[in-house]
Amino acid sequence: MLVVITYDVSTLTGAGQKRLRKVAKVCQNYGQRVQNSVFECFVDATQFASLKIELSNIIDPDEDSLRFYQLGNNYRNKVMHIGAKPSLDLEDPLIF
Template sequence: MYVLVTYDVSTIDKEGRKRLRQIAKICLNYGQRVQNSVFELLVDPAQWAECKAKLLEAYKPEEDSMRFYYLGANWHRRVEHAGAKPGVDISGPLII
């Protein structure tokens, strides 16, 4: 399952900045950052359920927003990249 996660976290106070870091860390545990508040996740349904639960627990619905885009199995045809930063094949090998 290929999911695009986007979020907007209020950083007016210290608590908001902490939430922002926490949400980014959760997303990094399941996928890769492609923009400041945009992550691509290639996960199985169990991983997605776990990730989504953690994200919804971390954010504050009165101040923050989250969007999840489900791109499905044919995501290669649905994702197009243009611009300076090269696109990364999330299903390719990971070199650390």
């Protein structure tokens, strides 16, 4: 299923800046960055549960926020892109 993750991490302190880097790194392990603080992740239910736990353990819920948008497996007709930096199709094979 396609999950869109957005986050807002307070970076007023060094600890906040560290949390921001950690959140981005975890998200990169599961998907691709499409904008600042926005990731598209193609995951199964188990991976999604792990991802939520990992991110929840990083953020400070009094200062930071996470949002998860579950678009499911039939996401193609729910996503429209306009402008620069088109995203990769996460289901296509990657060629290096």
